[in-house]
Amino acid sequence: MIPVAFEYKKVSSVEEALTSLASGGEGKLLAGGYSLIPAMKLRLNQPALLIDIGDIPALKGIREEDGEIVINAGTTHNDILHNDLIQQHLPFFHEAAKMIGDEQVRNRGTMGGSLAHADPAADWPALVLAADANIELAGTSGKRTLKATEFFTGLFSTELQENEIITAIRVPIPAEGSKSVYLKFENPASRFAIVGCAVLRLPDGRINIAFTGVADFAFRDAGAEKAVSGKTMDDAAMQEAQTAAVVGVDILSDNFASAEYRKHLAKVYLKRALQAVM
Amino acid sequence: MSTTNGMIGKSVKRVEDKRFITGKGRYTDDIVLPLQTYACFVRSPYAHAKIVGVDLEVAKAMPGVVAIYTGADVAAINGVPCGWQVNFKNGDTMKEPKHALLVEDKARYVGDAVAVVIAETREQAKDAAQMVLVDYEELPVTVDAAKAVKPGAPLVHDLAPNNICFDWELGNPKEEVDQALADAAHLTTLEFVNQRVVPNAIEPRSYNAAYDAVSEKYTLYTSTQNPHVIRLLMCAFVLGIPEHKVRVVGPDVGGGFGSKIFHYPEEALLTWATKNINRPIKWTAERTESFLTDAHGRDHVTKAEMGFDTTGKILGLRVKTYANLGAYLSTFGPCVPTYLHGTLLQGLYTTPKINVDVTGVFTNTTPVDAYRGAGRPEATYLLERLMDLAAHEMEMDPAELRLRNFIPPFDGVEQPGFQTQVALQYDSGNYEGVLTKGLEMLGYKEFRQKQQEAAQNGKLLGVGFSTYIEACGIAPSAVVGSLGARAGLFEVGQVRVQPTGKVSVFTGSHAHGQGHETTFAQVVASKLGIPMEDIDIVHGDTDSVAFGMGTYGSRSLAVGGSAIIRSLEKIIEKGKKIAAHRLEANADDMEFEHGQFTVKGTDKSVSFGDVALTAYVPHIYPKDLEPGLDFSSFYDPANFTYPFGCHIAVVEVEKDTGKVALQRFIAVDDVGNIINPMIVEGQIHGGVAQGVGQALFEGAEYDSNGQLTNATYMDYCMPRADDFPLFETATQVTPCPHNPLGVKGAGEAGTIGSTPAVVNAVIDALWSGGHQVKDIRMPLTSERVWRAMQTPVNT
Known part of the structure; x- marks a missing residue:
């Protein structure tokens, strides 16, 4: 459990972090460190330089702005868990935060770090997808905003470029009368999601459905959404949603859950989630 | 006070x-000696591979490197010995390959040590170890004991044809047992795997060896359960250094569960090397290294058959087990599946005919040895699974079936001890007592009522029983000597x-x-x-x-x-x-x-x-x-001691996912007289958690290439506090008649009794829903339970 030797630099602003990233060498951003450090200890990840962005004030905090909840990327899971705006407007984010790791992990780990790491079984990706969030990135050549649905591209990979930092997650406040839920079937060892299902039901009848843990990266399930959106949620509609769910997806398989079982669980959890928002 | x-x-x-x-606490890793150096082992990433060459040039030039040794340097030194000899049925001695301090010819499991790097700091040792370039030639791999004995399976050791270390049998002549089973009104057959588990002591193995050139004396600090045994084995059998010149210290040790009984190659290697470099050398396993190299537990593939008459009386028991010993013989490896397993197959029952046949098998896996309970959990699992399954099959009550077959109470003083069919003489017991008490605590009648109602509402509740006995106080020297022990006890x-x-x-x-x-x-x-x-x-x-x-x-x-x-x-x-x-x-x-x-x-x-x-x-x-x-x-005691007890688990199985929730766990244990009830209860709690861990969560998963695929806590599931209800414990006291304190021992009871109770409970839950399942392979992951429920329902 000893990492390869590395340089360490603590930065106090996003600009400084970007300069360090651009300065050449294999720099890697360190936020909470709860994904990166274990990987380094196992020597699976061997960055030459760690740029510590854990104490940049501009990356902390949650605010309401223009009908959105803005979660700065360095906000910890526990800060999200205990935030009133989140509890009021995004109750499924609140529920999800409770399910992440343990107290230590929640105290250190950040939402931006989790999204950038893009673990296929992480919780936040499902939430930002279901909530139609936008992800703000800053880079040496300027800022850009991506839709969550464009952000995740593969196993541990995203649209985030090597010289970019996630600065904030902008989540539209769901209209009055919306209902949301996040349900998770945990891996008993790691307590990561074998299946995580986030559902947001909007008053206009649209239903957003996102899964994590099921495939290489979290995704919105268009098939299931189409089956239920705008419909009366009876047994037939439920059946249809389950049939339509996780179709055309390469499903993960491991010691705890084969692809077949995972697929079954996804359907079970979809049903439970839909029942919860009805 | x-x-x-x-x-x-x-x-x-x-x-x-x-x-x-x-x-x-002061653990081995806390001890830093003057001029301390640190070791890091280079371990084979392959389960079976010829070592074509080792290139040390780059590594030797790395900063801080003091010395590097490979198999060639220690080829003349004996390997670590096996402390127990089990003979073949025909009298031949078991196959006993050298367990070298560093391998020279080929690596036989993932983690087998090929070289050791000693450096000024832990970090330098690790960095240099990564630069030791080993040229491996991969060989075919065998990991499953039952498959490794088949013709054509890759050979782990040339001296052990078909990978068989020994074949061994105990009990009544096989023909008598065959006859008893042929005469039976009902035969219950169970083919199952008692899966391999990793001991996971919280303190990893750690050694610090030092040599004093003036007094010519060695000191070895080691995370061990038995410092004198380590000294004896290392001095007399491995290094040939005088025992009076060696001090072995086992300071505070953070858990062992058996895995720290054994004399490991690293201990002897460090002790040998410290004299060469004339500086102390410390090594502490990393967690994944612990997963790969601490001796594992269990790993039996078994077929067991139990015959009953029309009233449910047991007529006979026939057992065939393939025991995976791993790549080498660990210190007590051969003893566990034989004398600590076969000898316990009488259980608490009057079974008149028993025959057990065990084949010990080498595979390309980590060596297997005693793990909390050691052989006795395997025996208990076998018997208690059979009893609950037989009850289901014969449509009898599992508690009643046990009561019909229990050995009647005896105190070992007025009434003599009970002579089993499998070599042991039980000291004293009151087996009905613990079951009766357990049923009372459970509220058995009410539970069955509740279970029926639950089934009608689509919920699956189950209860599982385990009435166990164990042989503890591992001792009389003359007895263990006659059974193959190479030491007194x-x-x-x-x-x-x-x-x-x-x-x-x-x-x-x-x-x-x-x-x-x-x-x-x-x-x-x-x-x-x-x-x-x-x-x-x-x-x-x-x-x-x-x-x-x-x-x-x-x-x-x-x-x-x-x-x-x-x-x-x-x-x-x-x-x-x-x-x-x-x-x-x-x-x-x-x-x-x-x-x-x-x-x-x-x-x-x-x-x-x-x-x-x-x-x-x-x-x-x-x-x-x-x-x-x-x-x-x-x-030196007159006999083993024989604690016993009754464990009862209540579970609910979630129908659509197969997830098991342990709702209640009742443990009534008779460990003889009790000195400190709180400590005994603590031992029971820890043991139960460990036994339930095997039932529901734990299991070493080797793939067909011999890679241990779950060698981290992200993948290997340890039980946690929130997996458990509050345990309901009680004790009964039947004093041991042959030792001055009347005590029997409590360290392993929880682990021995609990595992089958939980598995039985899950299977009972499934039967309550019409799924007449015989077995679910441990650990009972949600998926395995869900799959078991996909079988046709019998109503």
């Missing part, structure tokens, strides 16, 4: 806990009364979580009538303690405690002579109670402290008596 005879049976708080919970206890009446007790048993410093002090305080604070329990250092066989097999109190009692008896006897002389009385007229030597029927007395002082300042002293008050005893 109370001081006198009343200390026995009191839940005294553990005196060692203050240092443990305040982080003041007595214990040593020395009591040194200091001139001021304070007492130092030296025990050869070793605490690594058990609480010896409390329990043993309670025994001594009670016997001598002095405060516990006046007693120091010393263990874990071959320079302090005369000798010892260590702690495993729930033997510390039954064997080690008895040795202390023998010495205390000698102290009191001598004390009486000293006191009698001072009081001008006859020693035969003296009695000793509450710390006072008194002339019977008088008020003339002298205190223990005064007698102690007199022993060391012998001015007024019997002419024919030596000064001093210090006795040592070697206690």
Whole structure:
């Protein structure tokens, strides 16, 4: 459990972090460190330089702005868990935060770090997808905003470029009368999601459905959404949603859950989630 | 704190806990010696591979490197020995390949050590180890014991054809058992795997070896359960260095569960190398290294058949087991699936005919050895799964089926011990007692009612039983010797009364979580009538303690405690002579109670402290008596001890996911007399958690290439507090008739009893929903349970 030797630099602003990233060498951003450090200890990840962005004030905090909840990327899971705006407007984010790791992990780990790491079984990706969030990135050549649905591209990979930092997650406040839920079937060892299902039901009848843990990266399930959106949620509609769910997806398989079982669980959890928002 | 005879049976708080919970424990890795160096092992990433070459050039030039050794450097040194010999049925001795300190020819499991790098710092050692370039030629791999014996399977060792280490049988002649089963009205057959588990002591293995060129003396600090055994094995069988020149210290040790009994190659290698470089060398396993190289537990593939008459009486039991021994013989590897497993297949039942056949098999996996319970959990799992399954199949009540087959109560004094069909003689027991108590605690009738109602509402509730027996207090030397042990299994206890009446007790048993410093002090305080604070329990250092066989097999109190009692008896006897002389009385007229030597029927007395002082300042002293008050005893018991009990699990199975929730766990254990009820309960709790861990969560998963695919806590599921309900525990006391304390041992009971109770409960839940399932492979992951429910429903 000893990492390869590395340089360490603590930065106090996003600009400084970007300069360090651009300065050449294999720099890697360190936020909470709860994904990166274990990987380094196992020597699976061997960055030459760690740029510590854990104490940049501009990356902390949650605010309401223009009908959105803005979660700065360095906000910890526990800060999200205990935030009133989140509890009021995004109750499924609140529920999800409770399910992440343990107290230590929640105290250190950040939402931006989790999204950038893009673990296929992480919780936040499902939430930002279901909530139609936008992800703000800053880079040496300027800022850009991506839709969550464009952000995740593969196993541990995203649209985030090597010289970019996630600065904030902008989540539209769901209209009055919306209902949301996040349900998770945990891996008993790691307590990561074998299946995580986030559902947001909007008053206009649209239903957003996102899964994590099921495939290489979290995704919105268009098939299931189409089956239920705008419909009366009876047994037939439920059946249809389950049939339509996780179709055309390469499903993960491991010691705890084969692809077949995972697929079954996804359907079970979809049903439970839909029942919860009805 | 109370001081006198009343200390026995009191839940005294553990005196060692203050240092443990305040982080003041002193473990091997905490010890840093002057001029300390650090070792890092280069381990094979392949399960089976020829070593074509090792290139050290780059590594040797790395910063801080002091020395690097490979298999060639230690080829002339013996391997680590096996401490137990099991013979083939035809009398041939088992196949015993060399277990080299570093492999020279080929690596036989992932983690097999190929080289060691010694450097100034841990980090430098690790960095340089990565630069040791080993040229491997991959060979075909075999991991499953039942498959490894088939013709054409890759050979792990050339000297063991078909990978068979031994084949072995015990019990009645096979023809008699075959006949009994042929005559049976009902035959229950179960083919199952008792899966491999990883011990996962919280403190990884750690060694620090030093050599003093002036005194020519070695010191080895080691995370061990038995320092003297390590010294004996390492000096006499591996390194050939004189035992009196070697000090082995087992300081605070953070859990063992068996895995720290064994003499590992790293211990001997560091001890050998420290003299070469004339500097101390320390190595502490990383967690994944622990997963890969600590001896694993269990791993049996078994077919078991039990025959019954029409009333449910057991007529016979036939067992065939393939036991995976791993790539090499660990210290007690061969003993576990044979003499600690086959000998327990009588269980609590009157079964008249038993035959067990075990094949020990080499595979390209980590060596397998004793793990909490060691063989006895496997035997209990086999029997108790059969009993519940037979009850289902015969549509009988599983509790009633057991009651019909129990050996009737016997105390081992008025009624003789019970001779089993498989070599052992049980000491004393009241088996109905623990089951009856367990059923009461459960509220059995009400539960079955509730279960039926739940089934009607689409919920699956289940109850599982396990009535177990174990052979503990691993001992009589003559008996174990006749069964193949290459060591005695007595214990040593020395009591040194200091001139001021304070007492130092030296025990050869070793605490690594058990609480010896409390329990043993309670025994001594009670016997001598002095405060516990006046007693120091010393263990874990071959320079302090005369000798010892260590702690495993729930033997510390039954064997080690008895040795202390023998010495205390000698102290009191001598004390009486000293006191009698001072009081001008006859020693035969003296009695000793509450710390006072008194002339019977008088008020003339002298205190223990005064007698102690007199022993060391012998001015007024019997002419024919030596000064001093210090006795040592070697206690070799007359028999094993046989704790037993009844464990009951209640589970709910979620229909659509297969997820199991353990709702209740009831443990009624009879461990003989109890010195400290709190410590016994703690042992039961920990043991149950571990046994339930095997049932529901844990399991080493090797792929077909011999890679351990779950060698981290992200992948290997350890049980956690939130997986459990509050345990409901109770004890029954049937004293052991043959040791002075009447104790039987409590360290393994929880692990032995609990596993089948949980699996039985899950299967009962499934039967309640019409799924007539015989077996689900452990650990009972949600997926496995869900799959079991995809079978057709029988209504």
